[in-house]
Amino acid sequence: MKKLIDAPSEVLADALKGVAAAHPELAVDLAARVVARATPKPGKVALISGGGSGHEPLHSGFVGPGMLDAACAGEVFTSPTPDQMLAAAQTVSTGAGALFIVKNYTGDVLNFEMAAELADAEGIAVKTVLVADDVAVEDSTWTAGRRGVGTTVLVEKIAGAAAEEGADLDAVHAVATRVSENGRSMGVALTSATLPSVGKPSFDLPEDEIEMGVGIHGEPGRTRAPLASASEIAExxxxxxxxxxxxxGAPVIAMLSGLGGTPLIELYLMYGAVASLLEQRGITVARVLVGDYITSLDMAGCSLTLLRADDEMLRLWDAPVSTAALRWGV
Amino acid sequence: MKKLIDAPSEVLADALKGVAAAHPELAVDLAARVVARATPKPGKVALISGGGSGHEPLHSGFVGPGMLDAACAGEVFTSPTPDQMLAAAQTVSTGAGALFIVKNYTGDVLNFEMAAELADAEGIAVKTVLVADDVAVEDSTWTAGRRGVGTTVLVEKIAGAAAEEGADLDAVHAVATRVSENGRSMGVALTSATLPSVGKPSFDLPEDEIEMGVGIHGEPGRTRAPLASASEIAExxxxxxxxxxxxxGAPVIAMLSGLGGTPLIELYLMYGAVASLLEQRGITVARVLVGDYITSLDMAGCSLTLLRADDEMLRLWDAPVSTAALRWGV
Structure with missing residues (x-):
């Protein structure tokens, strides 16, 4: 295993130290493993997400004005705990309630549910939006139902903008739900990721095969297929x-995300192939992101996310955002 | 070789199609392989850079208001031609002259020199800033003197801001030169890159070794060292x-760039180690970038760039920029 790390057991803690050093605008609680805005905005619905680490910039890279208020970082590919989520809610809630943005994995769902109960007992109103957008498979290694992947980024951006401009908890929850329901994703792995704590690839993928529909933890997809061209994969x-x-018949927001080990030149090439297919099929892409947004450690490959948007979603998409990984308008 | 590509010989052309599809705000000349702002700004000094492809987002990801006016894309790891550079100058020059930002590799230097002569013959005044900031080795495979690497990004941002606010060619050249002279970089490779046209790693790097001071084309560095921890590499x-x-005694701008195959969690971890060392040595980091900014295809590893800045450079650093890879303030 070749990685830029010190002790494999300390990867998350050490990475959070780097986040703290690089981003004075963020409050990084190294004990609770919560990354929050240094200055919560009074009266605003608090947006809180989190999940296993190894998918950066998701979620900590999306904390800041116009997007999340706090992100809870679990160990690599492991759900954060209800205590972390409660700590996040206590840190950033200012009386207008909190929205939990949860990717559909059994551990995350259970822990965020428990955290919502704990927060409720503390007088913090919580609503939850569940993202289950991965069309590859119906149930999976760690899910009942579909896995939650790239649409999460779009939920965080769009609901974040709604919250930032003063929408109340019901309204923020409503638009988050609309995004979640209208987003779909699928990914492909060219290589396996290697967990620092394991030290070898999570699964075996021969030099001439790819995993179509892979999960962001290396979960099996639809098919183990022969190595194909970018155009064939895009298709x-x-x-x-x-x-x-x-x-x-609607404006679409497209995100082509690398999985961590694929360089930008390949992602743009891949997006070119995707854009051409979408155009052929009469789909109007209104906004585009190409880059690493939801990753799987050092896995080579990509995922495509499409959101059937509407004018309100586009307006909220374009609203100012200032986070480590998405920044415009400020 | 596992890559998201179609024909290996068409990687650059196909990737540029993706850039065009993803960025309607850019004018991508697929024949000349020039990425330019769709709308040149009249009366502004034109900033033009370029180099071999495979280092994305450098340079095309830095085209836009507040940074470059045009980027010339050579084939992978190959200098663009004088014709491309002249085409770029003709496209984006509006009478105030052009600054060529050139990384110190023999092919790039010769071709940009020839392009400057051609542009001059067309009545376009050109000045050139050469970046030669890599402290690893004095001469290298494709250089006389030091290689030009990460400081190029900082030159493009800071000189870009100066040009955007109306500085004339001499003034833009002066600040670009000051940045170039005060930036230093060094990188480390954990793996070799694989060129699409070659199909196998450019050099052999055993599982227990790293290349300290590697060049962005895989050029040999200072030493072939045993695999080390992030903290040791940072040191x-x-x-x-x-x-x-x-x-x-001066504000420092720090950039920790991935080389293309290293995930963000490792880059942040690495930056944490760097930040701690800089603090111990009394260095004040004023601004930070962590992410992929100058890469080497799918190489795993990172490079560190430090710029001894001053108040003027910081002010220009903070000025609005709107490019695919760096965006703030607009």
Whole structure:
């Protein structure tokens, strides 16, 4: 295993120290493993997410004005605990309630549910939006139902903008739910990720094969397929997503995210192939992100996320955001 | 070779199609392989850079208001041609002259020199700033003198801000030169990159070794060293850079860039180690970038760049910028 790390057991703690050093605008609680805005905004609905680490910039890279108020970092590929989520809620809630943004993995769902009960007992009103957007498989290694992946980024941005401009908890929850319901994703792995604590690839992927529909923890996808061209892979991803939801007749937000080990030149190439297919099928892409947004450690590959947006979502998408990984308008 | 590509010979052309599809605010000339602002700003000094591809987001990801006016993309790890540079100058020059920002590699230097002569013959005044900031080695595979690496990003941002606010060619050249002279970098490779046209790693790096001071094309560095911890690598990089230039008593801009195959969690961890060492040595870091800014295809590893800044450079650093890879204030 070749990684820029010290002790494998301390990767999360050490990475959070780096986040703290690089971002004085964030309050990094190294004990609770919560990354929060240094200055909570009074009267605003608090947006809180979190999950296993190893998917950076998700979620800590999306904390800041216009997006999340706090992110709870679990160990690599492991849900954070209810205590962390409660600590986050206590830190950033200012009386207007909190929205938990939860990716659909059994551990995350249970822990955020427990945290919501704990927060409620402390007088913090909590609503939850669940993201389950991965069209690859219906149930998976760590999920009942679909896995939650790239649409999470879009929920965090759009609901974050709504909260920032003063929408109340019901309204923020409503728009978050609308984004969650209208986003679909699918990914492909060219290589396995290697967990620091394990020291070898999580699964075996021969030099001439890829995993179509891989999960962000290396969960099996739809098929183990022969190595294919970018255009062929784009065709598979686009077809699977379009077969699952109607993206015609509405503005679409597209995100092509690297999985951590794939360079930007390949991601742009891949997006070119995706854009061409979408155009052929009459889909209007209104906004685009290409880069690393939801990753799986050092896995090579990418995921495609499409959101069937509407004018309100586009307006909130364009609203100012100032986080480590997404920044515009401020 | 596992990459998200179609024909290996068409990687650059296909990637540029993706850039065009993702960024309607850019004018991508697929024939000349020039990425330019769609709308040049009249009366502004034109900033033009370029180099071999494979280092994305450098340079095309830095085209936009507040940074470059145009970037010339060579084939992977190959200098663009004088014709491309001339085409770029003709496209974005509006009468106030052009600054060429050139990384110190023999091919780039010769081609930009020839392009400057061609531009001059067309009535476009050109000045050039050369970046040669890599402290690892004095001469290298493709250089006389030091290689030009990460400081290039800082030159493009700071000189870009000066040009945007109306500084003339002499003034833009002067601040670009000051940045170039006060920036230092060094990198480390954990793995080799694989060129699409070659299909196998450029050099052999055993599982228990790293290349300290590697170049962004895989050029040999200072030493082939045993695999080391992030803290040990940080110590080597920081010591080499601080031994080469005085970074005390001035605000420092730090950039920790991934080389393309290293995930963000490791980059933040690495930055934490760097920040701790800089603090111990009395260096004041005023601004920080952590992420992929100058890469080497899918190489795993990172590079550290430090700039001894001054108040003027900081002011220009903070000025609005709106490019694919750096965006704030707008």
């Amino acid at each position: 598979t991803l686009v077809s699977a997503i379009l077969a699952d939801h109607d993206f015609t | 080597t990089l920081v010591s080499a850079i601080l031994a080469d230039h005085d970074f005390t």
